[in-house]
Amino acid sequence: MSEDKLKPIVSLCKRRGFIYPGSEIYGGFANTYSFGPYGTELKKNVKDLWWKTFVQQRRDLVGIDGPILLHPETWRASGHVESFNDAMADCKACKARFRVDKIIEEQLGKDVEGLNLSELSKILKEENVFCSKCGKKDFTDARHFNLMFQTQMSKTDLENNIAYLRPETAQAIFLEYKNIVDTMRVKIPFGIAQIGKAFRNEITPGNFIFRVIEFEQMEIEYFIEENTWQAQFDKWLDDMKAWCNLIGLKSDNLHLAEHPKEKLSHYSKRTVDITYDFPFGTNELYGLAYRTDFDLNQHQKFSKVSQEYIDTVNNKRYIPHVIEPTFGVERTILALICDAYEEEALENGETRTVLHFNKNIAPIKVAVFPLMKKPELQKVSKSIFDDLKNFWNVEYDETGAIGRRYRRQDELGTPYCITIDYETLEDFSVTLRDRDSMKQERVKIDQLKNVIAERLKG
Numbered sequence: 272m273s274e275d276k277l278k279p280i281v282s283l284c285k286r287r288g289f290i291y292p293g294s295e296i297y298g299g300f301a302n303t304y305s306f307g308p309y310g311t312e313l314k315k316n317v318k319d320l321w322w323k324t325f326v327q328q329r330r331d332l333v334g335i336d337g338p339i340l341l342h343p344e345t346w347r348a349s350g351h352v353e354s355f356n357d358a359m360a361d362c363k364a365c366k367a368r369f370r371v372d373k374i375i376e377e378q379l380g381k382d383v384e385g386l387n388l389s390e391l392s393k394i395l396k397e398e399n400v401f402c403s404k405c406g407k408k409d410f411t412d413a414r415h416f417n418l419m420f421q422t423q424m425s426k427t428d429l430e431n432n433i434a435y436l437r438p439e440t441a442q443a444i445f446l447e448y449k450n451i452v453d454t455m456r457v458k459i460p461f462g463i464a465q466i467g468k469a470f471r472n473e474i475t476p477g478n479f480i481f482r483v484i485e486f487e488q489m490e491i492e493y494f495i496e497e498n499t500w501q502a503q504f505d506k507w508l509d510d511m512k513a514w515c516n517l518i519g520l521k522s523d524n525l526h527l528a529e530h531p532k533e534k535l536s537h538y539s540k541r542t543v544d545i546t547y548d549f550p551f552g553t554n555e556l557y558g559l560a561y562r563t564d565f566d567l568n569q570h571q572k573f574s575k576v577s578q579e580y581i582d583t584v585n586n587k588r589y590i591p592h593v594i595e596p597t598f599g600v601e602r603t604i605l606a607l608i609c610d611a612y613e614e615e616a617l618e619n620g621e622t623r624t625v626l627h628f629n630k631n632i633a634p635i636k637v638a639v640f641p642l643m644k645k646p647e648l649q650k651v652s653k654s655i656f657d658d659l660k661n662f663w664n665v666e667y668d669e670t671g672a673i674g675r676r677y678r679r680q681d682e683l684g685t686p687y688c689i690t691i692d693y694e695t696l697e698d699f700s701v702t703l704r705d706r707d708s709m710k711q712e713r714v715k716i717d718q719l720k721n722v723i724a725e726r727l728k729g
């Protein structure tokens with residue numbers, strides 16, 4: 272895939288109501304997006320399937336829905352106030368702002384991970400790095416920029432009344448670890464899962480919804496005994512790969528990337544990313560980290576509330592260690608759309624654009640069309656729609672030529688279309704069209720639901 276491949280995808284996302292640029296009527300608001308009607312359905316299907324897979328179908332996980340605003344002390348304990356920083360510098364000539372590691376990496380091909388601010392400033396001054404907006408070489412010194420969004424609260428006992436929008440959902444889970452142990456009869460190993468918004472004041476966001484300032488995470492904190500961490504890590508990596516397979520991502524586009532020691536986050540002893548071949552390059556899709564007992568230890572220290580787990584069977588007390596599989600929702604959606612997108616050359620010389628979504632996440636499962644806007648065809652079509660809508664997300668469409676209606680559903684990734692024509696009135700069958708093969712076959716109305724149910728399973 273080339274970088275140009277992203278353009279038609281962005282265009283389809285807007286044209287077909289998957290994803291719109293944020294605040295467009297005000298000229299846009301950088302790196303924010305709205306999910307349109309079909310994007311919302313797709314996202315909901317992904318989140319529901321994730322919840323079903325990791326929470327409902329497992330006996331060792333429970334789910335929570337914690338707040339976005341957590342006590343500010345949380346972020347001091349977690350290390351985010353101190354360490355969740357990027358080094359940035361401004362171009363003095365045009366005022367453009369850059370992430371220093373990125374601009375050096377792009378222009379010099381150097382990995383500067385681990386260098387301090389004065390070392391970075393020296394490279395900006397002495398080496399061949401230019402502003403990529405105006406071409407001048409006149410940067411401010413590099414300085415730290417904390418990625419957490421701040422907000423003001425009316426509560427006055429907070430330092431400067433400042434609270435933070437959570438930059439990861441994980442901490443909301445750690446704060447409830449003790450409540451879950453006390454109320455849910457869980458035994459180690461067990462996990463707590465959450466799906467929710469996270470916010471990061473990214474300096475150089477971009478690549479459509481790949482890096483945005485407001486996004487959703489699907490995260491699990493899995494609490495274990497320290498000596499089992501390697502085995503648990505391997506198991507979770509397998510479970511994450513199985514998830515990628517379940518939603519239909521092509522395995523050829525997926526890879527593993529082990530973080531070298533110097534690139535590990537402040538809380539991690541080992542991290543492996545699952546990366547995906549996006550049109551703009553291979554990049555992190557998901558992450559798996561061994562967070563040790565760092566977070567619970569820190570919260571115990573800062574809150575002075577014991578986070579010890581009491582193992583009554585073996586008569587032991589200890590602070591559990593944690594394996595963290597984390598999944599970004601927006602990146603999942605982007606990978607799914609890129610993976611499913613095809614401009615297919617047809618035998619008649621035309622090209623059709625189609626999204627080959629896996630059936631389990633396709634926003635619409637079936638579309639119902641009367642061949643023409645005639646009352647006798649509309650009546651049967653509406654009754655089929657009314658029946659099928661009880662089982663799946665079904666769309667009724669009677670506008671435009673039938674070929675165009677098929678093409679529209681291809682672009683939405685709808686696996687099946689049903690057309691009701693004059694023959695239907697005589698033989699009580701309809702045309703069932705398959706998105707991928709475009710094959711059409713006649714199916715009796717009374718068998719339609721079972722036939723579709725069977726195929727949606729496959």
Ligand code: GAP
Binds near residue numbers: 490
């Ligand atoms: N709790 C661990 C954590 O937050 P992370 O690697 O910083 O780890 C987890 O983020 C996942 O969240 C990433 O793998 C990615 O899928 C998603 N993500 C992170 N930053 C993002 C951003 N700015 N925009 C969209 N998704 C993002």
